[in-house]
Amino acid sequence: MFGQNHQQSQHMMMNGAQGHQRYMQMGLGNKFQQPNQQHQHAQQQHHPHSQQQNHVGGHGGMGHQHTFSSGTMTNVTPHFTPSNLHSGTPTNNPTGLSETISEHWQQQLQLAAEARAASSNPHRHCRKEGVSRVSKGPVEASPEHSPKGPQDEDRNRATISGEIRRQDWDAMDLSGQGLRALSPSLFCDYRFLGKLFIDNNRLTRLDPSLGQLRSLTHLDVSNNQLRDLPEEIGMLVNLKSLLLFNNSIRSFPNEIGYLHKLEMLGIEGNPAAEDLREEISRRGSRALVTQLRENMAAGDPPNERDWHILDEASSPDTLSVLSYNILCDKYATISQYGYTPPQVLSWSYRKDVLLDEIRGLNADVVCLQEVDQERYNEFFRRELAHQDYRGVFSPRARAKTMADKEAKFVDGCATFYKSRKYILLEKHVIDFANTAINRPDMKGEHDVFNRVMPRDHIAVVTFFENRATGSRLIVVNVHIYWDPAYEDVKLVQVAIMMDQVSKLAERWAKYAPCADKAAFRHADVDGEPSVVGSEESQDELAPSQEYSSGTQLPLLVCGDFNSAAGTGVYDLITQGNVLGSHADLANHSYGNFTRDGMSHPFNLKSAYSDELSFTNYTPAFSGVIDYIWYSSTNLQVRGVLGDVDLDYLSRVPGFPNHHFPSDHLALKAEFTVKSVRKENKTVEAKFGPSKERRG
Numbered sequence: 001m002f003g004q005n006h007q008q009s010q011h012m013m014m015n016g017a018q019g020h021q022r023y024m025q026m027g028l029g030n031k032f033q034q035p036n037q038q039h040q041h042a043q044q045q046h047h048p049h050s051q052q053q054n055h056v057g058g059h060g061g062m063g064h065q066h067t068f069s070s071g072t073m074t075n076v077t078p079h080f081t082p083s084n085l086h087s088g089t090p091t092n093n094p095t096g097l098s099e100t101i102s103e104h105w106q107q108q109l110q111l112a113a114e115a116r117a118a119s120s121n122p123h124r125h126c127r128k129e130g131v132s133r134v135s136k137g138p139v140e141a142s143p144e145h146s147p148k149g150p151q152d153e154d155r156n157r158a159t160i161s162g163e164i165r166r167q168d169w170d171a172m173d174l175s176g177q178g179l180r181a182l183s184p185s186l187f188c189d190y191r192f193l194g195k196l197f198i199d200n201n202r203l204t205r206l207d208p209s210l211g212q213l214r215s216l217t218h219l220d221v222s223n224n225q226l227r228d229l230p231e232e233i234g235m236l237v238n239l240k241s242l243l244l245f246n247n248s249i250r251s252f253p254n255e256i257g258y259l260h261k262l263e264m265l266g267i268e269g270n271p272a273a274e275d276l277r278e279e280i281s282r283r284g285s286r287a288l289v290t291q292l293r294e295n296m297a298a299g300d301p302p303n304e305r306d307w308h309i310l311d312e313a314s315s316p317d318t319l320s321v322l323s324y325n326i327l328c329d330k331y332a333t334i335s336q337y338g339y340t341p342p343q344v345l346s347w348s349y350r351k352d353v354l355l356d357e358i359r360g361l362n363a364d365v366v367c368l369q370e371v372d373q374e375r376y377n378e379f380f381r382r383e384l385a386h387q388d389y390r391g392v393f394s395p396r397a398r399a400k401t402m403a404d405k406e407a408k409f410v411d412g413c414a415t416f417y418k419s420r421k422y423i424l425l426e427k428h429v430i431d432f433a434n435t436a437i438n439r440p441d442m443k444g445e446h447d448v449f450n451r452v453m454p455r456d457h458i459a460v461v462t463f464f465e466n467r468a469t470g471s472r473l474i475v476v477n478v479h480i481y482w483d484p485a486y487e488d489v490k491l492v493q494v495a496i497m498m499d500q501v502s503k504l505a506e507r508w509a510k511y512a513p514c515a516d517k518a519a520f521r522h523a524d525v526d527g528e529p530s531v532v533g534s535e536e537s538q539d540e541l542a543p544s545q546e547y548s549s550g551t552q553l554p555l556l557v558c559g560d561f562n563s564a565a566g567t568g569v570y571d572l573i574t575q576g577n578v579l580g581s582h583a584d585l586a587n588h589s590y591g592n593f594t595r596d597g598m599s600h601p602f603n604l605k606s607a608y609s610d611e612l613s614f615t616n617y618t619p620a621f622s623g624v625i626d627y628i629w630y631s632s633t634n635l636q637v638r639g640v641l642g643d644v645d646l647d648y649l650s651r652v653p654g655f656p657n658h659h660f661p662s663d664h665l666a667l668k669a670e671f672t673v674k675s676v677r678k679e680n681k682t683v684e685a686k687f688g689p690s691k692e693r694r695g
Helices: 103-117 124-128 185-189 208-212 231-235 254-258 274-283 285-294 347-361 373-387 397-401 432-437 446-452 484-508 568-575 592-596
Strands: 012-014 022-025 171-173 195-197 218-220 241-243 264-266 307-309 318-325 365-372 389-395 411-418 422-431 458-466 472-479 555-560 604-606 626-631 635-641 667-673
Touching: 103 264, 103 274, 124 171, 185 208, 208 231, 231 254, 254 285, 264 285, 274 285, 318 347, 318 472, 318 555, 318 626, 347 373, 365 373, 365 389, 365 472, 365 555, 373 389, 373 411, 389 397, 389 422, 389 458, 411 422, 411 458, 411 472, 422 432, 422 484, 432 446, 432 484, 446 484, 458 484, 472 484, 484 555, 484 568, 568 604, 626 635, 626 667
Parallel strands: 022 171, 171 195, 195 218, 218 241, 241 264, 318 365, 472 555
Antiparallel strands: 012 022, 307 635, 318 667, 365 411, 389 411, 422 458, 458 472, 555 626, 604 626, 635 667
16 A cells, blocks of 8 residues: 555655645554644645645545555555445445435445444554645635625625644544543644544543634544534534544534534444434435534523723713624525524524614614615614614615615615614715716726726715704714725725715714704604603703814714724724725725825724624634724723623534524624813723734
8 A cells, every 4th residue: 555665654644636635644642642743844835725625535525535646656546345345335234224225325334344444554544645745835724715706795704814824734643543532732733624533542532622623624533432522513614524433422412513514424333313324324414414403402692791891980971882784684594604503594583683682782873784675664663663763774775776676675774873862963875886986086997997886885874963962973884895805995985985974074063053952853764753752851952062173073983894903994994094005905096095095084993992802703704894983082982892702602603693693793882972172081992911803
């Protein structure tokens, strides 16, 4: 099976086949071993970790048989045919299974027989796959991302999470070492692994930290002494092959249902329930995974998210705001969220969880993204009215060109406010594409027509007055384009938004005082009368405050920006300006934006100055892309809603799920409105040492 020059002490073994499998062979003792070396070649080039790997099996392509070429071996065919197989077909029907054995079950029996036959061969996977050959490209830390065209309706975020690392191998073979336990450091220190072979040992349990190996596509734990699996096995959502042959497992956790990419679940040789064996034998591994996912219970809910108090000083004028991308129903599909039980993805389930969460947070102003017109009119507006909320909604620009029956499913932004507390003075919708093509400096720019115009995102801007204090407030609710291949478009959209908000603020600073606020009690906004109580007397309503410039008006900018710290969008909002040569603009041309740069006059800060661990959480991406920005010259943060329970996250591969109805988190912050003439020190949210931002 080996060439003459093969040495068993060879540590790192990589093949030269199309899949470019990379192996690290490690000689270990018999118990509580942990890896202590990483042998890397400084001069090597590397392949992207995210590229797909070929698995050429003898029957159906799911086995570990491969054909390789290397510097010392021109052809290896490590195909083992046990005595009870003829041409790869088992001669005996396993007890309890139907007479007709599927090709999938034949393949499973063959792989189980090969595992038993190789039980005395250490490092059998390295031996089988030949001598290493240097790879030629960098190994990335996360799955691949393919930019979508303008016409594609895809809700996915950037799928790159983390920095690119130099890594010469992504598979580890610890088979046949007589191991009785594995150190948790194996799972903590080798998170880049794509394949892990720990078969033919004496393991009786798998540590829950196994769930940290989220890049794994192949895991072989055959021929051990396992009695059960940790529920953290469900974190390995990229698994395609999970081989558990010849253990003592009697039942499988429903968390295996998270493994929506799984093609081979090897259970032969375990005293598992006969109905599970029958399901795999007749319908294959995917059918069993689907069954487990559909039967998945909600499990224990997470601890409540902490409320972090940042300023306890009393104030007569405070406000709270909630920003939440609720995941539009048409995007909540199995193809996008295969790890989520289908009943949990359904609108009939999610709508009640969303409503309970919004009601429980009880913010004065609620900014929702990805709300379609039908859900706004028939659900949110009606249900939230019971809590004194009134709403302003606008769908994305494409709805204008559609018939009503199609337009009602177009998502947009909805802003709700407590009508007992606020008067809606004015509202405005910013259509980014339409604004861009009508700017004199952008006419004739090809990038405007080819890149900005096809994206129909909008922002809803509302202008309020507090009934009791007379202070006024501008609230921007926005959803920015998602695709990381269009960072220039995101930056242009935000630059247009801030330019328009600046102009609106200057105009609204001169807005006439409300001479008779009682006249606003029954103002008809969106077709419904106000619910302000008759017990409120005119004497309790303060006169309107006066402002001399737009920057004196308190400003909140909330939404899903699909942009992390360090991007042009983030820099423009926080720094107030970016150069026209910013890297996100690349070589694209956008009129004055690229000639003179972009700027705005507001001193904006994030309510979460040391951001949350994430605001968007899926297996492919976890990072901060949603924000509540506030004008620090006239608002001060009083408190913010904190992170999700970390212990809970160790068992949940992504949102949505039973407890979180969207793949985004709800953000909430509370502010004090400063006096127009008074300057206060800004208090920023800190959660201990600065975290490394992801995404």
